[in-house]
Amino acid sequence: ILVDPKKVELTLYNKIERHYLAKLPDSEEAIITDNTKVIHTLNSLCIEMDNRYELLKSAMVRNIKEYNVKFKARKLNPNDGHTFLPYIVLVIDEFADLIMTAGKEVETPIARLAQLARAIGIHLIIATQRPSVNVITGIIKANFPARLAFRVTSKIDSRTILDFQGADQLIGRGDMLFTQGNDITRIQCAFVDTPEVAKITEYIGSQRGYASAHLLPEYSGEDSGTGIAMDIADRDAMFRDAAEVIVTAQQGSASLIQRKLKLGYNRAGRIIDQLEAAGIVGPFEGSKARAVLVPDIYALEKMLNEETK
Structure with a gap:
């Protein structure tokens, strides 16, 4: 899975879509x-990770390697949902941009995948040109034991990536440091230019591939059309109080709900998602507070009363 917020770095790999890439069912590219x-x-x-763990549990094995060996030995029945599990590698080219625009919405699933997914063959590679503590947070660092650093400008940046100094003294042009645990290894990275990448992808792309890219499970976001009707029964007990706080202040932020109602961050975030599904606040807009779509308490009361009829 290739994530390219810059839009130009990884487009060459489109040619190998039917050979090596995975995508969502509704995606064109x-x-x-x-x-x-x-x-x-x-x-x-x-979702894929949870599904795979269920398959491992029913197959009574501990990791993807044992599972695939058992499947190939015909000891698992495909009619029970068993299938061969390919390894999946998620590559994110510019992590800083994602953190700036989506923050916790990106950080939380990445931390979850990094903690749990390696046993079932899902691995993550994230890259950034800005190694600040806002981007490479404590949660991210704790879950990525293997790290690479090219030349950086300061000792602080080197420590942010590797927990050691030294990356500030590299000579550039592919000179890099690799750490996994306590040992540091100096490595030379090969330079691969654009024509060479184009040749390789062209060569692979010209061979026979699968009918389509590997399809990931379908995920319906918070803004799915039937969200309002479905979510009423599952709403948080503090939903109404939170809605009143948001509409009174005319400021759609989770931190406001946290302060006023003394809630934890995760619960406040879930309530904000429920308020969005109900049409009380607008969609997520990066660092800005969400727009409040209900003008006053009277309009809110009328809206909530009509929902329960």
Whole structure:
């Protein structure tokens, strides 16, 4: 799965879509450049991870290697949902841009995948040109034991990536440091230019592939059409109080709900999602507060009373 927020770095790999790439069922292209699709893809991968763990549990094995050996030995019945599980690698080219625009919506599923997914063959590679603590947070660092650093400008940046100094003294042109645990290894990265990538992808793309890219499970986002009717029974007990706080202040933010109602971050975030599904606040807009779509308390009361009729 290739995520390319810059839109130009990974487009060459479109030619191998039917050979090596995976995508969401409703996507036209396998290379993901839209941030909303990134969030959907990450959540879809979490669904895939949970599905795979269920398969491992029913097959009574511990990891993907044992599972595939058992499947190839015809000890698992495809009629029970068993299938050969390919390895999936998620590559994110510019993680800083995703964190700036989507924040926790991206960080939470990535941390979950990094913690749990390696046993069932889902691996993550994330890259950034801005190694600040806002981008490479504690949660991300804790779950990515293997790290690579090219030349950086300061010792602080080197410590942010590797927890060691040294990347600031590299000579550039592919000179890099690799760490996994406590040992640091100096490596030379090969330079592969655009014509060479084009040749390789052209060569693979000209061979016979699958009918389509590998399809990931379908993920329906918070803004799906039937969300309002379905979510009423599942709403949080504090939903009405939170709606009143948001409409009174005319400010759609999870932190406001946290402060006023003394809730945790995750619960406040879920309530904000429910308020969006109900049409009380607008969609997520990066660092800006969400728009409040209900003008006053009277309009809110009328809206909620009509829903319960």
